[in-house]
Amino acid sequence: MTTTTKPHELPVQELERVTIRFVGDSGDGMQLTGTQFTRTAAAFGNDISTFPDYPAEIRAPAGSLPGVSGFQISFSSSDIHTPGDQPDVLVAMNPAALKANIADLPAGGALIVNTDAFTAANLAKVSYASSPLTDGSLSKYSVFEIPISTLNARALDGLDMTTKQVDLTKNFFALGIMFWLYERSMEPTLRWIEDKFGKRPVIAEANRRALKAGYAFGETTEIFHTHYRVPAAHLPPGKYRNITGNEATALGFVAASVRAGRPLFYGSYPITPASDILHQLSGYKNFGVRTFQAEDEIAAMGSTIGAAYGGALALTGTSGPGLALKSEAINLAVMTELPMVIVDVQRAGPSTGMPTKTEQGDLLQSLFGRNGESPIPVVAPATPADCFDLALEASRIALTYMTPVMYLSDAFLASGAEPWRVPSVEDLPSLRVENATDRATFRPYARDPETLARMWAVPGTPGLEHRIGGIEKADISGNVSYDPDNHHRMTLLRNAKVAGIANDIPDLDVYGAQDGELLILGWGSTYGAIRSAVERLRAEGQSVGHAHVRHINPLPRNTGDVLRRFRRVLVPELNLGQLLMLIRATYLVDAQGYQRVRGKPFRIAEIHERAEQILAGR
Amino acid sequence: MTTTTKPHELPVQELERVTIRFVGDSGDGMQLTGTQFTRTAAAFGNDISTFPDYPAEIRAPAGSLPGVSGFQISFSSSDIHTPGDQPDVLVAMNPAALKANIADLPAGGALIVNTDAFTAANLAKVSYASSPLTDGSLSKYSVFEIPISTLNARALDGLDMTTKQVDLTKNFFALGIMFWLYERSMEPTLRWIEDKFGKRPVIAEANRRALKAGYAFGETTEIFHTHYRVPAAHLPPGKYRNITGNEATALGFVAASVRAGRPLFYGSYPITPASDILHQLSGYKNFGVRTFQAEDEIAAMGSTIGAAYGGALALTGTSGPGLALKSEAINLAVMTELPMVIVDVQRAGPSTGMPTKTEQGDLLQSLFGRNGESPIPVVAPATPADCFDLALEASRIALTYMTPVMYLSDAFLASGAEPWRVPSVEDLPSLRVENATDRATFRPYARDPETLARMWAVPGTPGLEHRIGGIEKADISGNVSYDPDNHHRMTLLRNAKVAGIANDIPDLDVYGAQDGELLILGWGSTYGAIRSAVERLRAEGQSVGHAHVRHINPLPRNTGDVLRRFRRVLVPELNLGQLLMLIRATYLVDAQGYQRVRGKPFRIAEIHERAEQILAGR
Amino acid sequence: MTELTQVPLSPENEAVIKLTRKDFASDQEVRWCPGCGDYSILAQTQKTMPEFGVPKENIVFISGIGCSGRLPYYMNTYGFHSIHGRAPTIATGLKASRPELMVWVITGDGDALSIGGNHLLHAMRKNVDIKVVMHNNRIYGLTKGQASPTSEIGKVTKSSPTGTIDQPVMPLSIAIAAEATFVARSVDTHTEHLAKTFERAGFHHGSAFVEVLQNCNIFNDGAWRDFTDREFREDRMLVLEHGKPMVFGKDRDKGIRLRGLHPEVVQLGDGITEDDLLVHDETAPDPYLAYMLSRMWWPEYPVPVGVLRNIERPTHDRLMSDQIASEIARRGPGDLEKLLNSGETWVVE
Amino acid sequence: MTELTQVPLSPENEAVIKLTRKDFASDQEVRWCPGCGDYSILAQTQKTMPEFGVPKENIVFISGIGCSGRLPYYMNTYGFHSIHGRAPTIATGLKASRPELMVWVITGDGDALSIGGNHLLHAMRKNVDIKVVMHNNRIYGLTKGQASPTSEIGKVTKSSPTGTIDQPVMPLSIAIAAEATFVARSVDTHTEHLAKTFERAGFHHGSAFVEVLQNCNIFNDGAWRDFTDREFREDRMLVLEHGKPMVFGKDRDKGIRLRGLHPEVVQLGDGITEDDLLVHDETAPDPYLAYMLSRMWWPEYPVPVGVLRNIERPTHDRLMSDQIASEIARRGPGDLEKLLNSGETWVVE
Numbered sequence A, B: 001m002t003t004t005t006k007p008h009e010l011p012v013q014e015l016e017r018v019t020i021r022f023v024g025d026s027g028d029g030m031q032l033t034g035t036q037f038t039r040t041a042a043a044f045g046n047d048i049s050t051f052p053d054y055p056a057e058i059r060a061p062a063g064s065l066p067g068v069s070g071f072q073i074s075f076s077s078s079d080i081h082t083p084g085d086q087p088d089v090l091v092a093m094n095p096a097a098l099k100a101n102i103a104d105l106p107a108g109g110a111l112i113v114n115t116d117a118f119t120a121a122n123l124a125k126v127s128y129a130s131s132p133l134t135d136g137s138l139s140k141y142s143v144f145e146i147p148i149s150t151l152n153a154r155a156l157d158g159l160d161m162t163t164k165q166v167d168l169t170k171n172f173f174a175l176g177i178m179f180w181l182y183e184r185s186m187e188p189t190l191r192w193i194e195d196k197f198g199k200r201p202v203i204a205e206a207n208r209r210a211l212k213a214g215y216a217f218g219e220t221t222e223i224f225h226t227h228y229r230v231p232a233a234h235l236p237p238g239k240y241r242n243i244t245g246n247e248a249t250a251l252g253f254v255a256a257s258v259r260a261g262r263p264l265f266y267g268s269y270p271i272t273p274a275s276d277i278l279h280q281l282s283g284y285k286n287f288g289v290r291t292f293q294a295e296d297e298i299a300a301m302g303s304t305i306g307a308a309y310g311g312a313l314a315l316t317g318t319s320g321p322g323l324a325l326k327s328e329a330i331n332l333a334v335m336t337e338l339p340m341v342i343v344d345v346q347r348a349g350p351s352t353g354m355p356t357k358t359e360q361g362d363l364l365q366s367l368f369g370r371n372g373e374s375p376i377p378v379v380a381p382a383t384p385a386d387c388f389d390l391a392l393e394a395s396r397i398a399l400t401y402m403t404p405v406m407y408l409s410d411a412f413l414a415s416g417a418e419p420w421r422v423p424s425v426e427d428l429p430s431l432r433v434e435n436a437t438d439r440a441t442f443r444p445y446a447r448d449p450e451t452l453a454r455m456w457a458v459p460g461t462p463g464l465e466h467r468i469g470g471i472e473k474a475d476i477s478g479n480v481s482y483d484p485d486n487h488h489r490m491t492l493l494r495n496a497k498v499a500g501i502a503n504d505i506p507d508l509d510v511y512g513a514q515d516g517e518l519l520i521l522g523w524g525s526t527y528g529a530i531r532s533a534v535e536r537l538r539a540e541g542q543s544v545g546h547a548h549v550r551h552i553n554p555l556p557r558n559t560g561d562v563l564r565r566f567r568r569v570l571v572p573e574l575n576l577g578q579l580l581m582l583i584r585a586t587y588l589v590d591a592q593g594y595q596r597v598r599g600k601p602f603r604i605a606e607i608h609e610r611a612e613q614i615l616a617g618r
Numbered sequence C, D: 001m002t003e004l005t006q007v008p009l010s011p012e013n014e015a016v017i018k019l020t021r022k023d024f025a026s027d028q029e030v031r032w033c034p035g036c037g038d039y040s041i042l043a044q045t046q047k048t049m050p051e052f053g054v055p056k057e058n059i060v061f062i063s064g065i066g067c068s069g070r071l072p073y074y075m076n077t078y079g080f081h082s083i084h085g086r087a088p089t090i091a092t093g094l095k096a097s098r099p100e101l102m103v104w105v106i107t108g109d110g111d112a113l114s115i116g117g118n119h120l121l122h123a124m125r126k127n128v129d130i131k132v133v134m135h136n137n138r139i140y141g142l143t144k145g146q147a148s149p150t151s152e153i154g155k156v157t158k159s160s161p162t163g164t165i166d167q168p169v170m171p172l173s174i175a176i177a178a179e180a181t182f183v184a185r186s187v188d189t190h191t192e193h194l195a196k197t198f199e200r201a202g203f204h205h206g207s208a209f210v211e212v213l214q215n216c217n218i219f220n221d222g223a224w225r226d227f228t229d230r231e232f233r234e235d236r237m238l239v240l241e242h243g244k245p246m247v248f249g250k251d252r253d254k255g256i257r258l259r260g261l262h263p264e265v266v267q268l269g270d271g272i273t274e275d276d277l278l279v280h281d282e283t284a285p286d287p288y289l290a291y292m293l294s295r296m297w298w299p300e301y302p303v304p305v306g307v308l309r310n311i312e313r314p315t316h317d318r319l320m321s322d323q324i325a326s327e328i329a330r331r332g333p334g335d336l337e338k339l340l341n342s343g344e345t346w347v348v349e
């Protein structure tokens, strides 16, 4: 961390990583503010990771705690994996936002407040007895009190706008301050304003003025004694875009459909946090994507089975409660051995739980939530960008092995974002598989000796007319069969088919120590926190490795070997130990869990601390 | 096995145990025949175990293989646990029945056939190229060829009946033969005929004649060179009745309702093999039982939750596919912590599977088939009669701990029957629990420090108006809460509540060796086969114990100790190792599974053989 | 009171009659978007409750999931915020085992007609004695704006960027075809009419279905404006009154006349008098008039509000209780000892 | 053929037109109880298929669970014996992605109206181009005799030993209220009429719902006998014919006349002529006549059979395909490379 001096007076401090959280009322445009800062930081070349924090209510009363909306961005000159445990800077637009977020700001952290919003009325709304700005309760932070509304209004003076309209632009004033504070160009945002409001010159001008006024405020006033520089990161060369998990999921399946040469069918029923996938895909009709909003999750699943039966790349998406409803129909897909992918964007349960919050509670439901022996492959993306790759992988497994595949995302991945190196289409795997056409050789339940996949004969194929269904099938012929030995054989065959996929997936690789004291084993969205914690532990010279399973059923063939190379195994999960149970049952390894079920992602520090305790034998 | 001589010439052989299987066309009345023999053997004092084998079709074409109906009874002078692996005597009324069952008859077994039915037409129906009676294919059995239809018709000669009516009585002729062969009195059946057909004298007379003619046939003809005696068993004294699992389940919950002082509500949607519970309970209206046939399983579950909310002893029942459909609603019961029991009469899956066949495939679905962390106690009866006791136990747990409870029966228990020693009502546990009534102390989610059960305040209670639902609840107050720490705490509380039940259930006890070479650990309907196999192994001097878990979640506290007392642990299941996975994960014991998924119960010999292999280190 | 005799008088029942709207407001902070039509529905619900003279502990509000689903939190009665679409099933089980309770079901157009359509249908045909209030805003509010089964065809929503392709259902047609015994419609902003409609529903014996046209000012603002706005609602809505001819219009100068099986709008005067008009009969045994009304829609017709159908049929819980009573009368109250010892038994000494 | 132009002519299509009933019989042994009405339904289904001139590989039969659900096994076409109540959802997904296929749904009164009621409703309102044949035997056959949603109130069944307490639904009323574009009824034993009805349904564009009154001789024998028996069916059933007055009776001497909104049975002669009778109009835009017919029932009325309603509305798959086509026209066929690189991007050297 060096300190140089810039042309104008203020010293510049160079930092490796900064985390900013913008918080305000739902109406204050915090999401937009955060996104603009993100674009700018990304374009500048920082590595970034962001996470929005919407209120559960649609529109809670203005100024109320439930109405608080936030956006956190972490940007860095090195490779980062999470939006940061705690903000270094908190920008609070009103008392509610301050109250809801201040606890996360570490002592010494910077707090920028819009003093204009700290009226008696607003303080009362969130039952602040006295104003935190005056009662000394913020003494352990470096507080910057700025009358943002007033200053902004003054800047827009003379424009033909209502006071309400004027007030709506104050977020750009705050954004301007942050741009100045972190030496960012206003260009990208100014361009955005032009594109967005070009046709409404007054609004455009207002936003421009607000932004510039904020920037100028930083430059001219004395209140900031320094400002900061976070140099560009050294990301692998290529073209990048910022992407959320839900976006990457949608794109991934469109890509899979193109590479499979089959139209994508998406049958779904809206549910938080999966709905955006439906919204996104319904915009890709020119790719031949057929989206169907069903009357419920059962119908969504049924329609997906129908589309798969017809030869499409069939997909359904939901969240936990919806997955529960689909379970009977999923079993029909297992019995009929038709290829499709079931996306579950996990949220906090049980039951309705906390719909907007994240959790990893559906792993065992995915594996076992159906009557009888019903094996299904399960994959789980580790980061927002990874959602793209695993969408292709899930499709590959479904089509190659003629099986429904579970794809476990979660609320954190869904709306979290990170830079994604855009792949070129020809680098994507081809997912082409042939339909059955030959009358001579076709048998509905004859299997490929390699994959054990049955033949896929779609309606419309002359001469291959046949019947399938949910009653047990006779091996080869596929006729209804109540024969005891046949049922046993078919049960083992369905199981062997899924287990066999282990020969067709990459080995589990380990980051950091390849053997030694402690292996931290994770799955899904905990990747970032675990990896960061392990990097820190490595830097501290600890003998720690990180392995992250993206294929959970079947597990990579070398999983057992990897586990046995370490003295201790820690499995952090946002549940009460679901992967942990599988690992212990399968490998009889005395792995221990670390469980947080708070509807929030792990903090790096939590995992770091737990690992230290274990290493210290505590 | 002694041989004495009876007043008339034939020698009598004394046997410890005999297994007879009656097989014929659906129309041949094999179920009735079997039941009559059962009643007689039971009344005589034998221990008995029976199992019917209905065709999957309602009415398959006469004489066809799918139309074959069977009934197996095992009766003994000692305590028995299963209907027997294989019949000692097979009574086959037509070629289809012979073809479908002959494979089960061991070499040397007795085969009694109705030769009249072996017409060219009937043989053709089941594609017998030549008649098995003449082509020597039955040489390894001792075959008794009897023109039952003709002899029976002759016996009924002169009665004013159609030939069709006459033919319908031939099963009683066969029954008569068996009564003679095993020295049974015709009295019980003659009385039954009187009760049943009293008002239709001709029919009554016909059945009487058929029965007596069959008996006389045995006595007078030379074809049987011996007959058999199976002395009475030494059952614990008391009043007995023969009972199937579904009957015992229905009675058990009526008893629970009486002992809880709460009306029983049963919300269900018909499904094989659970429907009979609905039929049975709908006949107990004078007990205040309210049965509700819902439009589907989801509605059945919803209505059950509503009844529990209202303060009833709430019950729902279904089979695997229905349980899958209920899963989302069950989670609402978990979140609202309302007491109810969910009966799952397991059948062969996945999907529709083989609806009339048995399996243990729903254990993991019961435990994990819901989104999020959703702990539910699970109990599983071990025998038909045990269904009664566990119905009371499941109700006790639900009411004491304010939780939904899973009750796992299966198709084998459902229609299997055994003698049940009728308990007296005052010996049954009291299940009374109090509703909340005190305004001063009531908090919707305040918990009993002992059980962690929350208070049960039913609508209609003045002053306790409150709101519950599926969104996460704040500890104590029960208000909606998105607080991260509260969610974590509530998740752990729900888990601890169910785990704590372990302190309130009996320890796991072991039959046979208390430690040593091999423990066979089972659950549910495999009890009989395992226990019989272990008895045999013990008799052979092997160091083998049998433990059978009736409480699966939580497991008895001493389970780990029991497992560790043996060098090897074998877990036979009618699935691919579901309890096995729990055991390995929980206790890190290298238990091995023995799995048969054939839609049929284990044979004693199968388990005996597997155990021998293990003991021999194979 | 006679209407609800099955309600036992609770200890403080003398007090009951004196209950006021405030008694029915819970301590929970109301959390709908400012301007949402649900506020008015809540207000009228709270206002109506005292009318029934039912102790508040004997009233239960059960809802599904949706913005509408929050209503029970704001009622100071027993309340159950259940899961999406299943409220009628929970209400059925509760009412079947506790006939003396007054049970309301609060639902939305998606909750009731999309995922929950089948439960609604079966509760209605069984005449389960529940009062169903459906907040119809023609959109999925809580999930932020997807099409619902009542969204007009071609509607652009988050899930239908190029417009929906689905023919909407007419909720009241469905309710009538489902054999509902009480079917009515009102509007969030027509407060007196709304309160009156709730009152009628509450006093009805059996399934009551009330569609409330509700404005979602965030995701579907003005969905009903064309005919519900103060300025022209008299001309574009038909207020049904039992036994009265179907007259409407600011100047009461228009009416509905039947031509064969086709209803037509006529101008009163020169030859056409009220005697030529259809007379509303909510109690008609035939459902034909009610069905016809359920399909009349602006701009072809004025939109009917009020009670379309109101007939008597024994309720589900009453029939269930009667069967139990007659079984007890016939066989005597259940004797467990006898039951356990029934069937074929034998004794082992 | 023009009716089904979207069906591509398959290689052996010249042959197709020459297909016979036998070509549609599979090799599977039929497994219903002797005497079951399903045999006749199967026979007429197989007999009708060649009429459509659709290659058999382009025909798919999808069923739920129930005795009726076995039918697809016996059709030598593509077949899917799915799960209880969900056949319409599978058919919807299949038809949406493969518009050129002809899709039939085979269901029972429990499968379609109990567990599957909501799916049926939504498939109908969306006018999914599927032909739904409901075998109505007023009982649960496969599960051995429990009450179904069409069982008459008071019926004693395994699950209702003291009689059901549930008002049955009228399947055709539900279908009409669900906006179905084709609604018809026939009888298992009226073979010619049944075949004709299937043919009409098959040629219809959009959702077709056909209720077949079917006899379950094991668990509900003679459920329809009162009016379907040869001896008196002319007097107790009304055979609907488009554009014809509603005449019935062995001697064609009775008819249906409209009094206000009430249909009445009249004796022709002395003053009353066919001109006084209701004339059937299956294509009426208003569903009022169809709804009225859906509720007429013996003994008060003759039971109507034939096509009650038959209107045109764009099908779900057609609308979906059109939107895709117009999006392609508007934005050009999807370019994956472009899509992946869309939005804000930046380059790292």
Ligand SMILES: Cc1ncc(C[n+]2csc(CCOP(=O)(O)OP(=O)(O)O)c2C)c(N)n1
Pocket: A269, A270, A271, A272, A297, A321, A322, A325, C065, C066, C067, C068, C069, C084, C107, C108, C109, C110, C111, C112, C135, C137, C139, C140, C141, C142, C143, C148
């Ligand atoms: C099983 C399940 N599926 C989906 C959802 C998500 N969801 C919640 S409310 C809702 C629809 C809300 O629409 P509506 O019923 O019209 O109520 P509104 O919000 O408009 O009042 C949906 C799809 C859910 N909570 N549960």
Ligand SMILES: Cc1ncc(C[n+]2csc(CCOP(=O)(O)OP(=O)(O)O)c2C)c(N)n1
Pocket: B269, B270, B271, B272, B297, B321, B322, B325, D065, D066, D067, D068, D069, D084, D107, D108, D109, D110, D111, D112, D135, D137, D139, D140, D141, D142, D143, D148
């Ligand atoms: C999810 C589920 N619930 C219940 C069942 C049991 N079941 C099979 S068919 C059926 C009803 C059959 O009645 P219907 O639809 O009228 O057909 P039918 O047998 O009379 O032709 C039921 C309840 C099932 N197979 N699956």
Ligand code: SF4
Pocket: A058, A059, C031, C032, C033, C035, C036, C037, C038, C067, C068, C137, C141, C142, C215, C216, C217, C218, C219
């Ligand atoms: S989203 Fe619409 S329906 Fe929901 S609370 Fe807001 S305004 Fe009301």
Ligand code: SF4
Pocket: B058, B059, D031, D032, D033, D035, D036, D037, D038, D067, D068, D137, D141, D142, D215, D216, D217, D218, D219
């Ligand atoms: S049970 Fe009834 S419906 Fe089913 S096959 Fe037999 S006769 Fe037909």
Ligand SMILES: [Mg+2]
Pocket: C066, C108, C109, C110, C135, C136, C137, C138, C139, C140, C141, C148
């Ligand atoms: Mg809505």
Ligand SMILES: [Mg+2]
Pocket: D066, D108, D109, D110, D135, D136, D137, D138, D139, D140, D141, D148
């Ligand atoms: Mg039926």
